[in-house]
Amino acid sequence: MNLFSDIRALVIASIEALQAEGALPEGLTLDPVTTEPPRDPAHGDMATNAAMVLAKPARAKPRDIAEALAAKLRADDRIASAEVAGPGFLNLRLAPAVWQALATAILRQGDSYGRSEMGKGTRVNVEYVSANPTGPMHVGHARGAIVGDAMASLLAYAGYDVTREYYINDGGAQVDVLARSVYLRYLEAHGREVEFADGTYPGDYLVPVGQALKEKVGDAYLDQGEAVWLSEVRSFATEAMMALIRDDLAALGVHMDHFFSEKSLYGTGRIESAIKDLDDKGLIYRGTLEPPKGKTPEDWEPREQTLFRSTAHGDDVDRPIMKSDGSWTYFAPDIAYHYDKVSRGFDMLIDIFGADHGGYVKRMKAAVSALSDGAVPLDIKLIQLVKLYKNGEPFKMSKRAGTFVTLRDVVDMVGADVARFHMLTRKPDAALDFDFDKVVEQSKENPVFYVQYAHARICSVLRKAGADGVDVSDAALAGVTPDMGHEAERALAAKLADWPRQVEIAARTHEPHRIATYLSELAAELHGLWNRGNDAPELRFLQEDAEASQRKIVLARAVSIVISAGLGILGVTPVEEMR
Template sequence: DGTYPGDYLIPVGEALKDKVGDAYVDQPEDVWLEEVRNYATDAMMTLIRTDLGSLGVEMDKFFSEKSLYGTGLIESAIKDLDDKGLIYRGTLEPPKGKTPEDWEPREQTLFRSTAHGDDVDRPIMKSDGSWTYFAPDIAYHFDKVQRGYDLLIDVFGADHGGYVKRMKAAVSALSDGKTPLDIKLTQLVKLYKNGEPFKMSKRAGTFVTLSDVVAEVGPDVTRFVMLTRKNDAPLDFDFDKVLEQSKDNPVFYVQYANARVHSVMRKATEAGVTVDDATLAGIDLTDMTHDSELAVARKLAEWPRLVEIAARTNEPHRVAFYLYELASDLHALYNKGNDVPELRFLQEGNIAASQAKIALARSVSVVISAGLGILGVTPVEEMR
């Protein structure tokens, strides 16, 4: 009748109408439906890439589960496990706890995941001969193992906690125990605005996208706040809090510490004190013995080990926490100078003492800048 299939299937733009065109009107439904599906998928992937790009996140490769089917990769992965004696036909025991009314024992094709630390063996094929969801997941990790990666990291939602053991077992079996798999479970982020939770609803069409958050508070604030919690801890993202200039705002507090150091250095230069990095690197700090100064020095000494631990455990939140604590020590030392003149960074008439104190402060700035760089946040040298 001359209408476009998309007109009554889903709301589509003129571009899709042009792409589908009259050529598809007389085609079987699966033909034009596939065209609509591909167009929608491409459009959504463009949105995802744009959102990630706004945060400075670039993915080397997006892997579609659909691309696994028909390539033989699933079959190759299962054959690899079968060759190791880990695939068999068997019947699982009923689920623990209350048994579903429709449960009945039946023979299935199973992966012997218990041989690699899982609680029970897992089905990889449905009764109709199609693969379970687990099978393409095995194939996806098989592909990575085959490409020679020496460490795999998966990020799951908290509701997929039951999938951890079976996935670890699969990677252990596929790599003969040589490739570790670290699975990070992540909690949801709750958004707050004007002191009230922002309730999102797919049905009502009320939701906030990542690009909305970045547009509201900026990429640096978004990244830092997201990394102030361990991945498996819930996060309350309060739009008002992350924009206020207070100690309760970790982004501001850390950036302010760095800006404060640069402010001191500018004032020192104006006062005729040489504070370039080459000069400060050779300054003797042994005369600084006050508890507030030593607290900063001790915290600085933790930095190399802290980075090592954060990298080894894949826990960037450790860096964010550390930077906040370091900034707190720097601010405490600075404020102490209001009551104790000898703690002030600029010592009038004593260039050597000024350089020593500024060298300590400059060390804080160097570490903060390095830490923010690890987190993908741009350090600022001046607060507006």
């Protein structure tokens, strides 16, 4: 059930009836017609822009269209009133029976309420985290992992066929540095004195890896040159780091469907195949780029390079794909990786990048557009920094990593549920403050607590009512006509009605933080109704009469179903009691 969609369908049917009567011309485009909550709830339950968007193509005054449309809508039993405001805005109030039917429908549908078929099985690849396998993931990776995972769940909830993917950056020089760092820990495990040179990784997390290498090869690599051990230690270290990363992700509740190795692109012809595809389309050429902005002729040396004509697909400048020594630039394997994703038949690609990858957005979009002939859209979300605080002071150090706060540090300190919800309270392209004290604070200023408390309150009501002999099963409650006589109850029902619409908006815009925002607003409505019951006993969920309690509990149970579904999208477990 999608009440906003149902009322929009009623508006469209009314417009078509006016067309059939000759009051409106045929051939009008009705896609822009919307039905949404009014900006001011005092104006009604819903508002439609129909008259405003149809006036120009219909060559009619918007108010005249609104008056005719209002007359049609008033004839429907679901519409209690249809009022024209201003130049042609149309505000609607729904009949009490509509809100009552909504609450019972939610109980009948359970967690299916709000699910959408909008995606129609569209195959989507969501690539996120993709941290270098050189150490534990830091708090920035945690935010990217949470956003990507929630986005994948949201899209699946909206009817998309989603693949969660991790791109292992194991093809660059940083993996050689990892191998050398592990070798130093290997020497330590043999009792040797070592010194970590600049550029190596000194974190304690490599101590057990060095010990494990010793257990595997014994003293075979002692006093040997890199030619003997570098390749094998690189593979061993990468596997150990990926095991660590998988374990950290699991602690956060993140599980990938597919891991793709950058290294698999080298020496296999896969990069060459992707570049050939672009070359066959006339998009690869030898040329000289203009100097970058800020460079003067004195410090700029023009040179001929192999370039991808990315400007043909929306980029600002063409991009080098091969260095002067004949080796690939970093861009080339990224092209090949996305070529692989396109070749696997995905209809849409989403990449979650760190904020430092902002300069990569246009070139990657251009590459995917070229590789797919414009058929596969690529959306790139940039994740801004997380600023950590504790006791009001910046919090920086991790003994385990040596230089930064790890993902596991965050999970160990506040728990996965708190970390996930809080990191979804803001748009990913906005910086986020994460205060270890405030995120576990039990107050209404803490959205994590406020939403969980709403769910726990409802569970408490259900337990108490059940203990008093009230049948609070969903089957029983779904057969009860709920009370909906007070404006606070109708306001809560109206917020429930908005759930399917918010799911579709969030899925369409790839913005899972909208779900967290909606849940906070729904919790506020629930707490508001609860507090009104302190002064107005008739609003309390528990009444002296069992049937009266059931009529009140229907609405509360509907709220708990939606909160549970929303938290499920965010990857957060709803609590049944606060401790």
